[in-house]
Amino acid sequence: MGDLRIVVCGGGAANGVVGLIQEATRRGWSVDVTATQSGLDFFEKSEVARASGKPVRTTYKFAPDGRRISPPADGLIVAPATFNTINKLAAGIADTYPLSSVAEVIGRGVPTVVVPAVNSALAARLPFRRAIDDLRSEGVRVLFGPEDGWEPLPPGQNDPRKFPWLRALDLVEEAFGLTTVDQVGVPLRA
Numbered sequence: 225m226g227d228l229r230i231v232v233c234g235g236g237a238a239n240g241v242v243g244l245i246q247e248a249t250r251r252g253w254s255v256d257v258t259a260t261q262s263g264l265d266f267f268e269k270s271e272v273a274r275a276s277g278k279p280v281r282t283t284y285k286f287a288p289d290g291r292r293i294s295p296p297a298d299g300l301i302v303a304p305a306t307f308n309t310i311n312k313l314a315a316g317i318a319d320t321y322p323l324s325s326v327a328e329v330i331g332r333g334v335p336t337v338v339v340p341a342v343n344s345a346l347a348a349r350l351p352f353r354r355a356i357d358d359l360r361s362e363g364v365r366v367l368f369g370p371e372d373g374w375e376p377l378p379p380g381q382n383d384p385r386k387f388p389w390l391r392a393l394d395l396v397e398e399a400f401g402l403t404t405v406d407q408v409g410v411p412l413r414a
């Protein structure tokens with residue numbers, strides 16, 4: 225299938241990434257996980273590394289055992305994508321390894337799905353709404369809004385169990401298939 229990069233930010237849903245890794249692996253993806261510094265506080269690093277088979281990357285440094293951690297991505301999912309990361313990403317800020325690597329992957333035209341995890345108060349902010357529009361206009365698939373069945377709830381009402389991890393995987397696979405057809409004229413997948 226290819227290499228799927230998952231970038232995990234500091235949101236309450238982050239812990240569910242293990243389920244995504246397991247399903248993506250089952251579907252034939254090789255998965256590697258990058259986390260923001262805040263994201264590391266939200267899941268058990270060793271559990272995620274065990275599920276993906278690779279160390280979780282947060283900085284430009286390689287893994288302690290010297291292995292190269294992140295293969296070039298064929299697909300990218302940023303989830304849960306925080307208010308902070310979405311706004312910075314759309315504005316082109318690349319002051320951390322996760323932000324700069326995502327910026328580059330998007331710039332390479334790699335199929336990318338961003339799944340915001342924001343409450344309705346944050347979603348109402350103009351910088352956020354502009355960021356979503358800007359990312360979409362760059363071809364990023366932002367899974368968000370009534371048409372996607374993923375809408376922000378008032379602060380304190382979020383249920384991390386409802387986070388649409390598998391829908392993000394379906395969407396990146398759809399985009400992956402389309403991109404492959406566009407680039408070489410034949411679908412990679414049957």
Ligand SMILES: Cc1cc2nc3c(=O)[nH]c(=O)nc-3n(C[C@H](O)[C@H](O)[C@H](O)COP(=O)(O)O)c2cc1C
Pocket residue numbers: 232233234235236237260261262263304305306307308309310341342343
């Ligand atoms: C328990 C807890 C849950 C949080 N959940 C979210 C969230 O779902 N979405 C969000 O945008 N920020 C959330 N935050 C705030 C972010 O962690 C914070 O803005 C952080 O700076 C984000 O950094 P990052 O974008 O580099 O991951 C949460 C913070 C805490 C303490």
